[in-house]
Amino acid sequence: MTRPEPVFEAPWHAQLFALTVHLNEAGRFDWPDWAARFAATLVRHGVNRDLNGGDDYFAAWLETLETLLAEKGWAEAAAVSQMRDAWEAAYLRTPHGDPVSLDA
Amino acid sequence: MRVKALETILTEKGLIDPAALDEIIDTYENRIGPRNGAHVVARAWADPAFRAALLEDATAVVSELGYYGRQGEHMVAVENTDDVHNMVVCTLCSCYPWPLLGIPPGWYKSDAYRARAVREPRKVLADFGVTLPEDTAVRVWDSTAELRYLVIPKRPAGTEGLDEAALMDLVTRDSMIGTGLAITP
Structure with missing residues (x-):
């Protein structure tokens, strides 16, 4: 037997997957609507190059979710970008090994 | 981030x-992973009544085993025979029977597989090392958000005496997507 492949290639793939599934299960959007939007993003991303099904697949997934959440008014693009920067700053200032927190 | x-x-x-x-x-x-699907396939091989029920209404049968879709999708089981080999793809994105097979492998999500599975399934099968007899038809099923497929691979010869647990070990993930065959012991 060969070693089983990891289920998710990167932690952020797993986080993104779980976030989307959770929002769906909480009734925030239905799955066919999600799939249609995601398929459209994949087509757009795949126009100029072949997607390999790894990082680029989840990049398309993330873009789809960000757009959907912005449309619903739950996470505006500006707020997401600001929060992203806050997390980046938190990661940079946190000593290696310590838990990362937004509270400086 | x-x-x-x-x-x-x-x-x-x-x-x-x-x-x-x-x-x-x-x-x-x-x-959740391919062991769930293997459990279903092994039981279908071992139990004709279960197999018939599975082919009739897979959603109900696998739900009873505790494998139900979190997205409310329907499951359909398609059976490989001497005449037909079934293979599953999602041409639009990567719809996949999560409760039975877990998270799809990278290649299932790739543009190459999604495009080629429908256009040249025999060549794709060859890439996976599967060569079918000329007179076996290849049927490709395109999954959707509402409809997911499970391939029941052909039961390998020489497995008559095996119990369900031993049969499960012969059922690979790829054999349930249709890009592989069950392992011949």
Whole structure:
């Protein structure tokens, strides 16, 4: 037997997957609507190059979710970008090994 | 970090429960995987009544075993025979029977597989090392958000005496997607 492949290639793939599934299960959007939007993003991303099904697949997934959440008014693009920067700053200032927190 | 940002914002608004995210990840990393599908296939091989019920209404049968779709999708089981080999793809994105097979492998999500599975299935099968007799038809099923397929591979010869647990070990993930065959012991 060969070693089983990891289920998710990167932690952020797993986080993104779980976030989307959770929002769906909480009734925030239905799955066919999600799939249609995601398929459209994949087509757009795949126009100029072949997607390999790894990082680029989840990049398309993330873009789809960000757009959907912005449309619903739950996470505006500006707020997401600001929060992203806050997390980046938190990661940079946190000593290696310590838990990362937004509270400086 | 963009994912982290979304999580923080949605948590602050009370739209998500961070503990639920961990639970979902744990489920898919540790508890759901191709073993579930192999269990269904092995039982279908061993139990004709179960097999008939599975082909009739897979959603009901696999739900009874505790494998139900979190997205409310329907399951359809398609059986490989001497005449027909079934193969599953999702040409639009990567719809996949999560409860039975877990998270799809990278190649299933790739543009190359999604495009070629329909156009040249025999060549794709050859890439996976599968060569079928000329007179076996290849049928490709395109999954959707509402409809997911499970391939029941052909039971290998010489497995008459094996019990369900031993049969399960012969059922590979790829054999349930249709890009492989069950292992001949």
